[in-house]
Every structure is written in structure tokens, then in C-alpha cells.
Amino acid sequence: MKVLITGATGNVGMEVISALSKLNHNLDIYAGVRDLSADKIKLKNYRIQFSLFDFADFTTYQTALEGTDILFLLRPPQISEVEKYFKPLIETCKSKDIKHIVFLSVQGVEKSAVIPHHKIEKLIVDSKIPYTFLRPAYFMQNFTTTLRTDLIQNKRIYLPAGKAKFTLIDIRDIGAVAAVILTKISLHKNKSYELTNKEKLTFTEMAEILSFNLGVNIHYKSPNLLSFFLTKRKEKLPTMLIFVMIMLHYFPRFQNEPETTEWVEKITNRQPITFDQFIKNNKILLIS
Numbered sequence: 001m002k003v004l005i006t007g008a009t010g011n012v013g014m015e016v017i018s019a020l021s022k023l024n025h026n027l028d029i030y031a032g033v034r035d036l037s038a039d040k041i042k043l044k045n046y047r048i049q050f051s052l053f054d055f056a057d058f059t060t061y062q063t064a065l066e067g068t069d070i071l072f073l074l075r076p077p078q079i080s081e082v083e084k085y086f087k088p089l090i091e092t093c094k095s096k097d098i099k100h101i102v103f104l105s106v107q108g109v110e111k112s113a114v115i116p117h118h119k120i121e122k123l124i125v126d127s128k129i130p131y132t133f134l135r136p137a138y139f140m141q142n143f144t145t146t147l148r149t150d151l152i153q154n155k156r157i158y159l160p161a162g163k164a165k166f167t168l169i170d171i172r173d174i175g176a177v178a179a180v181i182l183t184k185i186s187l188h189k190n191k192s193y194e195l196t197n198k199e200k201l202t203f204t205e206m207a208e209i210l211s212f213n214l215g216v217n218i219h220y221k222s223p224n225l226l227s228f229f230l231t232k233r234k235e236k237l238p239t240m241l242i243f244v245m246i247m248l249h250y251f252p253r254f255q256n257e258p259e260t261t262e263w264v265e266k267i268t269n270r271q272p273i274t275f276d277q278f279i280k281n282n283k284i285l286l287i288s
Contacts, residue, residue: 001099002067003182006032006053007074009042011141012104015175016072016182017046025183032064055085061092068096070185072178073103075116080240082119090123100185102132102178107167107194107258109135115247132181132188136174137167137196137258138248140278143210144285146245149235151210151286157220160228161203161249167196167258170273177267193263197272200260206275213279214287225250 007013008031020029029046032053033039040050053064055076065071071093079085093101101124105117112118124131143151150158177195181188201209207220223231225246232242252258264272279286 001026001069001185002028002030003070003072004030004032004051004053004064004068005072006055007076008033009039010074010076011139011145012074012171012174013072014043015171016178017043017048017175019172019175019179020182021046023179023183027070027182030064030068055079055089058088061089062096065092065096065098069099070182071098071101072182073101073120075104075120077244078238078240080116080244082116082123086116086120086123090127090129093129094127098129100130100132100189102134102181102185102188104174104178105133105135105192107135107137107196108252108255109133111255112247112251130189132185132190133192134174134178134181135192135194136171137169137194140168140170140273140275143278144282146241148285151218152288155216155218157203157207157210157218158223158228158231159203159220159249160223160225160246162222162253163202163204164249164252165200165202165257166252167260168199168201168275169195169197169264170278173197173264173268173272176270177264180267193267194259194261195263196258196260197264197274198260199275200257201275209275210279210286213276214283216287 005013005016029048030051031043031048032051034054036050036052051064052060054060105121109117121133150156203220207218210218229242
């Protein structure tokens with residue numbers, strides 16, 4: 001079976017490909033990439049093939065999906081216009097007779113109609129294409145990407161999350177779960193899995209764990225929305241990314257506390273990565 005992985009050079013996409021490389025399977029793995037020459041170099045250590053795929057170029061949908069059986073779909077953070085991009089993509093999936101879509105969604109998606117993931121899930125369900133929805137918790141890797149500069153330069157976590165508790169997941173666990181599902185796809189038809197480790201933490205607690213492991217005093221500040229927006233604009237963050245950060249961190253203050261699940265352990269047959277373990281594994285990235 002041919003599997004097309006979108007977002008293949010992103011954090012999660014690379015973890016999926018890495019996890020697949022460690023399993024015995026008969027899948028033909030295709031990385032959907034925007035720049036064939038550059039991205040082949042990024043993924044040169046893996047025995048995979050490549051297809052030109054760009055969300056902004058609808059013509060690539062047709063060619064990349066030709067002969068594809070399973071689509072692993074990731075939403076690029078900068079693309080939130082579901083009707084413009086994802087509707088034609090799912091329609092192309094139907095016309096190309098895609099057998100299954102595995103979509104990387106988000107925990108709590110069913111309670112939040114405003115986020116793009118909710119609309120994308122609905123598009124997929126309405127298409128009648130068999131699906132698996134992966135609904136991960138808060139990415140630990142946000143600390144080594146979006147939040148890293150503030151952490152290193154200002155020794156702080158600056159987010160409008162108040163005292164809300166968050167469930168957590170390491171993207172290595174997402175990759176491991178996705179790889180198992182892709183190799184045993186018939187067992188996961190029309191299923192949804194919330195992916196978390198066993199922890200529920202506030203950002204105050206996360207700051208304390210970071211401080212202990214890094215040997216640096218990390219403090220957490222929860223600004224009001226206007227201050228947060230203006231600060232991030234001053235840092236030249238795109239407006240859409242700021243709104244996504246607000247949705248991720250502010251809205252949970254007014255929602256029920258999320259629950260931890262055991263799906264990572266059940267699907268991969270190993271314990272999920274703890275926040276403490278994540279920090280130890282990424283100490284250099286988190287201090288310099």
C-alpha cells in the first residue's frame with residue numbers, strides 16, 4: 001500500500017517517518033514535500049520516496065494522491081482556511097479513491113467548533129472515507145520551538161493560560177502511535193484517539209520542573225490578552241500564529257480539565273514520555 005505523508009519535514013512528520021523506519025512493514029512511504037531537492041536532503045537517512053505536495057498549489061493534490069491508499073494528513077500551522085484548502089483536498093481524495101485518512105487533530109476538538117481541526121474532521125467524516133483521528137495533547141516540543149526564545153532570553157514562560165491544567169504529549173510518542181496505526185490500518189477504521197502521557201500540569205508547575213532540571217530559575221507570567229497580543233506583534237509573530245496561541249492557551253481556562261488517556265501505552269506497548277524525560281533529552285536546546 002502507498003502511504004502519502006504530508007508535512008513530512010515538519011516535527012511530527014519526521015517522527016512518523018522515523019518511527020516507521022523502525023517497524024517491519026510492506027508500505028510504500030511517500031513524503032509529500034514542497035521542495036523536492038532540499039527536502040530529499042533533509043530526509044536522506046530514510047528509505048522513502050518523494051512526491052511534490054504543496055497545500056497552496058492545488059495541482060499537486062492530483063499528482064501526489066495518484067495511486068495513494070492512505071493519506072497521513074497534517075495541517076500546517078499557517079493554513080487555517082479549511083474551505084479554501086482542505087475541502088478541495090478531501091474532494092480530490094474521494095476522486096482518487098483514497099482508502100483511509102489518518103488526520104493529526106487536537107485533544108478536545110469535539111468541544112471547540114472555532115478551531116480548524118474541528119472543521120477538517122467534519123469534512124473527512126462527511127466524505128465517507130474511512131478515517132483515524134489522532135487527537136494529541138499539548139506538545140512538549142512547543143518548548144523547543146515556539147516558546148524557546150522567550151525561555152532562553154527571558155527565562156520565562158509568557159502565555160495567557162492562567163491556572164489551567166494541560167495534558168501533555170511528546171511528539172515522539174505521536175510518531176510511534178501513528179506508525180503502528182499505519183501498519184495495522186484495518187484495526188483503526190473510524191476511530192479517534194486522544195494521545196496524552198500521564199501528567200496534568202499548569203504552566204506554573206511546568207516552570208518549576210524546567211527550573212529544577214535546567215538549574216535555571218524559569219518563571220511563568222500569564223498576561224491579559226491585549227498585553228500578550230501586543231508583545232507578540234512587537235516580536236514580529238504573524239497575527240494568525242498569535243491567534244492560534246491564544247486559542248491553545250487562553251480558551252482552556254474556561255473549559256473542563258482535560259483527561260489523560262492510556263492510548264499511547266495500549267497502541268505502542270510502552271510507557272509515554274514524561275515531561276521530566278523530555279527536558280532531560282532536550283536540555284541543550286532549552287538552555288542555549
